[in-house]
Amino acid sequence: MAKAMIQNLNExxxxxxxxxxxxxxLLYYLNPLDGRYDDLGKGNWKLNVARDxxxxxxxxxxxxxxxxxxxxxxxxxxxxxxxxxxxxxxVGALFGGSKYQVYGPxxxxxxxxxxxxxxxxxxxLILASxxxxxxxxxxGVARLGSLSRLVPxxxxxxxxxxxxxxxxxxxxxxxxxxxxxxxxxxxxxxxGVIADIDGVxxxxxxxxxLTFAATKxxxxxxxxxxxxxxxxxxxxxxxxxxxxxxxxTLIKDKYGAIPTDFFVFNFFPQWILHP
Numbered sequence: 001m002a003k004a005m006i007q008n009l010n011e012x013x014x015x016x017x018x019x020x021x022x023x024x025x026l027l028y029y030l031n032p033l034d035g036r037y038d039d040l041g042k043g044n045w046k047l048n049v050a051r052d053x054x055x056x057x058x059x060x061x062x063x064x065x066x067x068x069x070x071x072x073x074x075x076x077x078x079x080x081x082x083x084x085x086x087x088x089x090x091v092g093a094l095f096g097g098s099k100y101q102v103y104g105p106x107x108x109x110x111x112x113x114x115x116x117x118x119x120x121x122x123x124x125l126i127l128a129s130x131x132x133x134x135x136x137x138x139x140g141v142a143r144l145g146s147l148s149r150l151v152p153x154x155x156x157x158x159x160x161x162x163x164x165x166x167x168x169x170x171x172x173x174x175x176x177x178x179x180x181x182x183x184x185x186x187x188x189x190x191x192g193v194i195a196d197i198d199g200v201x202x203x204x205x206x207x208x209x210l211t212f213a214a215t216k217x218x219x220x221x222x223x224x225x226x227x228x229x230x231x232x233x234x235x236x237x238x239x240x241x242x243x244x245x246x247x248x249t250l251i252k253d254k255y256g257a258i259p260t261d262f263f264v265f266n267f268f269p270q271w272i273l274h275p
Contacts, residue, residue, distance in 0.1 A: 061226075063085055065232055066105050066228070067081035067085030067086075067104075067105040068081045068082060069081070070105045070110055071084070072255075073114065073170045074113035074114045075114050076113070076117065078258060079258045079259055082258075085105045088103060088104075110167050111170075114170065173192070173193075175204060175205060176193065176200045177201025177202075177203065177204030178192075178193075178200075179199070179249060180192075180196065182196075201246070203248060204249075207239060207243065207248075210234070210238075211232070211235045214231040214234060215231045
């Protein structure tokens with residue numbers, strides 16, 4: 001019966017699907033085999049698969065260090081960013097509402113997650129994430145997504161700029177090469193930079209400026225060039241060759257080796273099991 005309902009939904013136009021009942025909509029969105037794969041049959045399917053695989057590989061190579069960086073900026077460990085980015089991308093690609101959606105780590109949550117981690121702990125963060133996911137699912141079922149259109153443009157722009165400033169300040173210590181943490185608050189970071197100004201590592205500053213400049217320049221040359229990936233590769237190569245032994249703080253120095261045992265699951269946060 002479920003397969004028949006899904007088949008009928010796939011054959012219906014979009015405007016008719018919107019008028020289906022709740023169970024039908026849920027079955028449609030929980031079906032990973034829908035119209036998102038129709039483009040593979042247009043033209044040479046082998047060439048389409050090769051192009052999609054190449055694009056996915058490049059995006060993954062950029063998203064993995066990006067997810068690690070976002071996790072560390074949020075007060076988490078780098079392997080937690082890898083797992084979060086991989087699982088979220090896989091679930092979103094299989095069960096997302098549109099084949100044109102893009103899933104990956106987002107910088108907008110860095111201040112939110114960092115604030116939770118600074119006040120509480122990882123278990124509370126997992127609990128908050130589960131509650132937020134449940135709220136989003138309920139809003140989707142109730143078709144409340146259109147409420148986002150009511151948010152004024154000025155608020156969206158101000159929020160985006162504020163997020164950019166917070167993220168930049170969260171990484172100022174790494175860019176300047178400081179060994180000690182600068183704290184979480186704005187004033188803590190400013191006073192920390194002033195107090196440790198003599199400990200600036202100019203090799204770290206050079207790497208930061210080079211990464212930023214390479215990314216901006218390559219994107220202007222062509223949007224098809226994976227600029228973040230190339231900039232990251234160049235910076236990594238310099239840090240392990242010419243800048244080796246110059247006092248740079250590496251991920252392995254701060255967090256140790258990344259665990260290779262990823263098949264350990266904890267279905268319930270420890271905050272729930274042991275309050």
